[in-house]
Amino acid sequence: MATETLTMAKALTLGLAAAMEADDKVVLMGEDIGPLGGVFRVTEGLQKQFGAHRVLDTPLAESGIVGTAIGLAMRGYRPVVEIQFDGFIFPAFDQITTQLAKLTARHEGALQLPVVIRVPYGGHIGAVEHHQESPEAYFAHTAGLRLVSPATPHDAYWMIQQAIESTDPVMFFEPKSRYWPKGEVDLASPGAELHASRIVRAGTDVTVVGHGAMVSMLLDAAELAAEEGTSIEVVDLRSLSPIDYAPLLDSVRRTGRLVVAQEAPGSVSIGSEIAATVTEKAFYSLEAPVLRVSGYDTPFPPAKLEGAYLPDVDRILHAVDRALAY
Amino acid sequence: MSYTPETLQLLAPDGTRVVSEATEAYLPYVDALTEQQLREFYRTMRVIRRFDIEAGNLQRQGQLALWIPSLGQEAAQVGSGFAAKAHDHIFPAYREHAVGHIRGLDVVQIIKMLRGLTHGGWNPAETGNFHLYTLVIGSQTLHATGYAMGIKFDGMVGTGDPEKDTAVLVYFGDGATSQGDVNEAFIFAQSYQTPQVFFLQNNHWAISVPVRVQSRTPLFHRPRGFGIPSVQIDGNDVLMSYAATAASLDAARAGEGPQFIEALTYRMGAHTTSDDPTKYRDDDELRYWQERDPISRFETYLRGLGESEAFFTEVNDEAEQFASEARARTLALEPPAAESMFAHVYSQPHPVMDAQRQAFADYEASFEGGA
Numbered sequence: 259m260a261t262e263t264l265t266m267a268k269a270l271t272l273g274l275a276a277a278m279e280a281d282d283k284v285v286l287m288g289e290d291i292g293p294l295g296g297v298f299r300v301t302e303g304l305q306k307q308f309g310a311h312r313v314l315d316t317p318l319a320e321s322g323i324v325g326t327a328i329g330l331a332m333r334g335y336r337p338v339v340e341i342q343f344d345g346f347i348f349p350a351f352d353q354i355t356t357q358l359a360k361l362t363a364r365h366e367g368a369l370q371l372p373v374v375i376r377v378p379y380g381g382h383i384g385a386v387e388h389h390q391e392s393p394e395a396y397f398a399h400t401a402g403l404r405l406v407s408p409a410t411p412h413d414a415y416w417m418i419q420q421a422i423e424s425t426d427p428v429m430f431f432e433p434k435s436r437y438w439p440k441g442e443v444d445l446a447s448p449g450a451e452l453h454a455s456r457i458v459r460a461g462t463d464v465t466v467v468g469h470g471a472m473v474s475m476l477l478d479a480a481e482l483a484a485e486e487g488t489s490i491e492v493v494d495l496r497s498l499s500p501i502d503y504a505p506l507l508d509s510v511r512r513t514g515r516l517v518v519a520q521e522a523p524g525s526v527s528i529g530s531e532i533a534a535t536v537t538e539k540a541f542y543s544l545e546a547p548v549l550r551v552s553g554y555d556t557p558f559p560p561a562k563l564e565g566a567y568l569p570d571v572d573r574i575l576h577a578v579d580r581a582l583a584y
Numbered sequence: 585m586s587y588t589p590e591t592l593q594l595l596a597p598d599g600t601r602v603v604s605e606a607t608e609a610y611l612p613y614v615d616a617l618t619e620q621q622l623r624e625f626y627r628t629m630r631v632i633r634r635f636d637i638e639a640g641n642l643q644r645q646g647q648l649a650l651w652i653p654s655l656g657q658e659a660a661q662v663g664s665g666f667a668a669k670a671h672d673h674i675f676p677a678y679r680e681h682a683v684g685h686i687r688g689l690d691v692v693q694i695i696k697m698l699r700g701l702t703h704g705g706w707n708p709a710e711t712g713n714f715h716l717y718t719l720v721i722g723s724q725t726l727h728a729t730g731y732a733m734g735i736k737f738d739g740m741v742g743t744g745d746p747e748k749d750t751a752v753l754v755y756f757g758d759g760a761t762s763q764g765d766v767n768e769a770f771i772f773a774q775s776y777q778t779p780q781v782f783f784l785q786n787n788h789w790a791i792s793v794p795v796r797v798q799s800r801t802p803l804f805h806r807p808r809g810f811g812i813p814s815v816q817i818d819g820n821d822v823l824m825s826y827a828a829t830a831a832s833l834d835a836a837r838a839g840e841g842p843q844f845i846e847a848l849t850y851r852m853g854a855h856t857t858s859d860d861p862t863k864y865r866d867d868d869e870l871r872y873w874q875e876r877d878p879i880s881r882f883e884t885y886l887r888g889l890g891e892s893e894a895f896f897t898e899v900n901d902e903a904e905q906f907a908s909e910a911r912a913r914t915l916a917l918e919p920p921a922a923e924s925m926f927a928h929v930y931s932q933p934h935p936v937m938d939a940q941r942q943a944f945a946d947y948e949a950s951f952e953g954g955a
Contacts, residue, residue, distance in 0.1 A: 285737075311737055317775050322726060322768030329730020332715075333738070353765070356720045357727070360703070364716055367928040368707035401929050425931040500935050 288340030345388025359402030524552030599884025656852030659878030663825025687712030722763035742839025759790025819847025
């Protein structure tokens with residue numbers, strides 16, 4: 259009864275609305291998020307529902323948005339910032355990394371900064387430059403930030419509310435290519451904590467792990483592999499900082515093999531960190547090196563080439579085969 | 585040097601009062617000052633100048649990693665600092681030692697930061713709403729604007745209730761005016777009509793770069809293009825600094841939106857103790873500003889009002905005492921426990937912090953009884 263079939267975009271809208279109902283200090287800030295409802299319509303109807311003082315169409319200045327969100331949080335508000343596209347976050351990079359991430363430590367705990375920064379990210383949407391990127395590693399490298407990314411409408415609905423409840427800054431990465439597919443949302447129970455990773459398909463031969471849009475790709479790959487007799491276990495990372503390693507290590511200790519998939523360039527990436535940590539903690543369980551399937555270390559290419567750049571089911575299965583060949 | 589026909593002034597460098605039509609509106613603020621308040625202005629300027637010199641000495645003696653002198657900017661800071669009400673909020677840059685002192689910040693907190701013991705560490709709720717220093721140039725202007733947006737959303741502006749109406753006072757320098765964040769702060773402040781005063785201390789130098797590189801036009805003209813009313817004042821005139829800030833804060837609290845003050849002053853010392861101004865500026869310029877010293881002109885003014893010699897002697901003794909206590913307390917400061925670096929990175933328990941704190945403790949323990 260409490261389950262609905264929703265797109266991720268709609269689930270986010272409802273999650274934001276629920277958070278705003280629960281706490282009148284929650285305010286949304288961003289470019290075009292008012293009457294337009296954001297370029298992805300995630301805030302559609304919210305300004306009408308809650309008023310222009312709770313859903314702020316800000317001036318077009320990302321550093322200004324995050325910098326003033328910090329000031330609002332100091333005043334006791336819980337700002338939820340929308341960055342319009344992944345590649346447009348960098349004007350705010352300074353405020354996020356030198357200020358937002360560090361102010362709690364600089365106040366020696368006397369100040370909490372419950373600011374959420376929503377970042378639509380990733381490719382597969384055929385868009386122009388700066389609109390398809392995966393910049394999460396820059397922020398995962400910065401102490402003081404928490405990073406999460408939902409892969410399903412259900413997680414989107416709950417994780418946005420959990421992120422808003424957090425007393426630390428949370429970067430909330432929304433996989434753009436997953437905004438529109440529908441999925442079941444249990445409106446009664448989140449099912450997991452914000453920073454928990456989760457095994458979403460059981461298997462015995464190889465573990466594959468990813469986040470955001472990669473998760474559905476990994477599930478598709480597992481389905482195909484099953485037809486060929488290979489049993490793949492799929493882990494949805496959900497939280498990129500901190501990473502919840504327990505389910506992942508448990509899985510790797512059973513399968514002995516791990517493939518990490520991500521849209522971001524592979525160098526110095528979330529996948530790199532997972533490969534290093536799993537090697538340190540499960541060395542004697544590994545039958546093969548941890549393999550990464552990533553975007554290439556090039557700028558995100560023009561849209562007609564994105565199919566070659568982004569990991570797909572074939573590249574994932576290719577890596578699975580390589581892992582099994584050891 | 586950079587005075588313009590529009591520069592507002594109440595006290596000339598020779599300590600006499602300046603009468604002009606332009607400053608008439610500010611006179612009620614100055615006329616309302618009691619003798620005791622005037623003495624406090626003087627006392628604070630003298631005490632902080634003496635402390636500032638002591639802190640510079642401590643750095644030279646290896647007791648501080650760095651010192652950031654405020655020498656020469658005392659009037660700009662003391663006048664504006666005293667103009668704020670107790671419930672107003674102040675966002676400093678990193679040179680506003682006098683303002684912090686006025687708001688109740690223990691100056692040893694600043695010493696701790698520059699001795700390498702903290703990155704700030706004070707709690708604004710306990711220091712008269714005097715927020716932390718910000719070293720990334722201009723970043724704090726956006727925090728101030730966001731804070732002021734919050735005040736506005738809380739309905740604490742323009743109610744007419746002096747206990748309720750609140751404003752934000754934010755400090756920054758001439759170099760900061762070139763930063764995107766400062767200009768974005770103007771935009772957001774204007775857009776949301778925030779109750780805040782932008783207080784620019786134009787001390788003429790951004791480390792080694794003169795203000796003319798930052799702007800070909802007087803800096804107080806710039807906010808007008810954003811729709812923010814502005815004035816330029818003689819920042820070495822403590823009465824003008826007080827009156828202009830009080831008037832601007834009143835306007836902000838009353839709901840008239842953001843206000844801007846450019847206080848012309850001069851960084852008589854180095855940018856920091858790591859700097860060497862002899863490499864880039866000449867003695868004539870320093871002499872010009874020494875003749876416009878903020879403290880000596882106010883002392884002359886007070887003597888003209890009949891202030892006794894005993895008062896000046898008492899303030900002198902107090903300044904010596906203050907500096908000597910700051911020195912003694914500095915020398916007694918011990919570094920925090922190394923594990924404290926893990927303590928407040930997040931406000932809630934965090935697995936990476938827990939694991940690394942433990943790894944650090946284990947590593948340290950491995951030396952016990954060892955070589």
